Amino acid sequence: MSQQHVLFLRKGLTAICWVMFICLVCGQVHPAAVSKKKVLCVSVTKGFRHSSIPLGEELIKDLGTDSGEWDVDYVRTDEEMAQKMTASALKQYDAVIFNNTSGDLPLPDPQGFIDWVKAGGNVVGIHAATDTFRERPDSPGWAEYRKMMGAQFIGHGPQSEVELLVQDRKHPATKDLPPSFKVTEEIYLFKDWSRDDIRVLIALDKHPNTGEPGDFPISWVHQYGKGRVFYTALGHREDLMRTENYEKHLRGGIRWALGLAKGDASPLPPPSPVTNKEKKQGFRPLFNARDLAGWHVRTEGRTPWTVQNGMLVMGKGGSDLITDEKFGDFILRYDYMIPKGGNSGVYLRGRYEIQILDDFETKQPDIHGNGSVYGLIAPSQFASRPAGEWQSVEAKLVGKNLTVVLNGIKIIDNQPLPGPTAGALDDKVDEPGPIMLQGDHGPVAYRNIRIKPLK
The missing domain is CATH 2.60.120.560 (Exo-inulinase; domain 1)
Incomplete structure (x- = not known):
């Protein structure tokens, strides 16, 4: 290749780079457009059905559209679940979001789903996602799903105003939240969880209804095999879901699960009693x-x-x-x-x-x-x-x-x-x-x- 051809190619590549830079600055090309993520939002219920499910779908879609970082596909029926959640179909998705699902879902290949997560598929759970596949008098549920989610829902009292305490000020799901803030919400209680296994991002230090002291997790993350799992118990009340803090929380959690934001998933050490x-x-x-x-x-x-x-x-x-x-x-x-x-x-x-x-x-x-x-x-x-x-x-x-x-x-x-x-x-x-x-x-x-x- 002659020196003139080399010079021409160099000038051409330089021009292309400048055009791309200008487009990015002007907002004509979004940086995530080249590698947009694909999310599967699951809203099938076999137990209680929350009225906030449509708002959850809308919010997940809008957060992806506004950022340009992900597109959303939906599973709203048993038929769509049978088509879109087989082991082979899951390969096209970067994350599955359980949007207030409940009961024993008709997954076409339960073990295939678990294998997908362990191999690097990512999961987001919203509110009643922990009420999915739980133990009930008429069903043993599914223990491996509960282990993957990080805890099992056992009940809740009346909706109440509580003060949420942010435990990790650096994680993408909580870094833009105040150290503590009050919300009125239906607060879930859990069993089969441990701070040795999950990284708690938000918690209460007292029972949401009795006020008795204790440790009550609200949101957490952990690594399940190679997959990332983010869960938030918030998502019952639609007025809460429309707040800026909730949008920041959910956006950060989804971005972390998709690998678009860095954050530690290892358990937090206990606080030091002496400064x-x-x-x-x-x-x-x-x-x-x-x-x-x-x-x-x-x-x-x-x-x-x-x-x-x-x-x-x-x-x-x-x-x-x-x-x-x-x-x-x-x-x-x-x-x-x-x-x-x-x-x-x-x-x-x-x-x-x-x-x-x-x-x-x-x-x-x-x-x-x-x-x-x-x-x-x-x-x-x-x-x-x-x-x-x-x-x-x-x-x-x-x-x-x-x-x-x-x-x-x-x-x-x-x-x-x-x-x-x-x-x-x-x-x-x-x-x-x-x-x-x-x-x-x-x-x-x-x-x-x-x-x-x-x-």
Whole structure:
């Protein structure tokens, strides 16, 4: 080839590149047009049929059209499922979206579908997708589907307003959401799930209806073989689905499932109970946020304490929980949450109870109220927060003198302790003793329990 031909080709290629660049800038050619993804939206139901299904179909289509990143095909009938969800037919799709499906779907080749996912097919589940193939009195459902989806729906209470807590601020499905936000929705409850198996993106830290503390997942991702699985329990109420936050959430989840956005699917580590600053100050964790190592119960055979997303959680009918280690002088810090009408307490050296009580509506400090040394010392001022909110305590015990800071407000200032409170482990006031969490008065959760021994 002559030099003139080479020069001509170079000039031609350069011109083509410039034309493509200008087209992209002007919006005439979308960058995803060359490799547009294909999504199969499944809306067949054999159980409850949600009225939000058509809106879900519309939203999935519009999100793909607006971004130019995917086209949508539909399965709305048993006949379409038989045609479009065979092992060979699935090869033309990059993802299958279960749009509020329910019951035992008539998949033509269940194992072929699972094999497709494990080989790299991707799945998105919306709301009742976890009510699909679930165990029922008249059917065992399909365990492998439930494993693929990441959890099994077990029920829900009345629709309620809840505060959603974003657990992963970097994932495409949640990175554009606020750290927490309130929604009114039908909140699903699940079983057969573990944070060791899925990466929870959004969760609640209390029951959506009772307010009892606990870990309740709302949205998650995980890897199933080579396939990506994204699920969101949101999608019952149409007004919620029309919000900007929901569109951002669903768009990001679909983009991640299609491989159009990067995001980690590995399980999140439990939160650290001690900050780096506190470590330098000499604090160390009393509760490792993973298990009950270093603790034992006061009375065996009662409702056990559980560890849920870095929280020590007690329901009803439990026992006090005691550290194996004993302490003399120290600074103790901890957070706690109780539901409406809740009652608990933290015993310093196992003898002096700092009361935990839902007394927010009283607006008055009391010798038996929240933050008091139960029955002995009343707080100098009222500092309680409403039930259902996290509250923080710092207690400094030197000899028999106690200082307590509740929610950033000093309520007991270097006061002498006249003696043990009711429920104490013993009356050996001159000896070191453990930290004890009261667990026999009702639901409570603790987190970020850390201590700094003083010399």
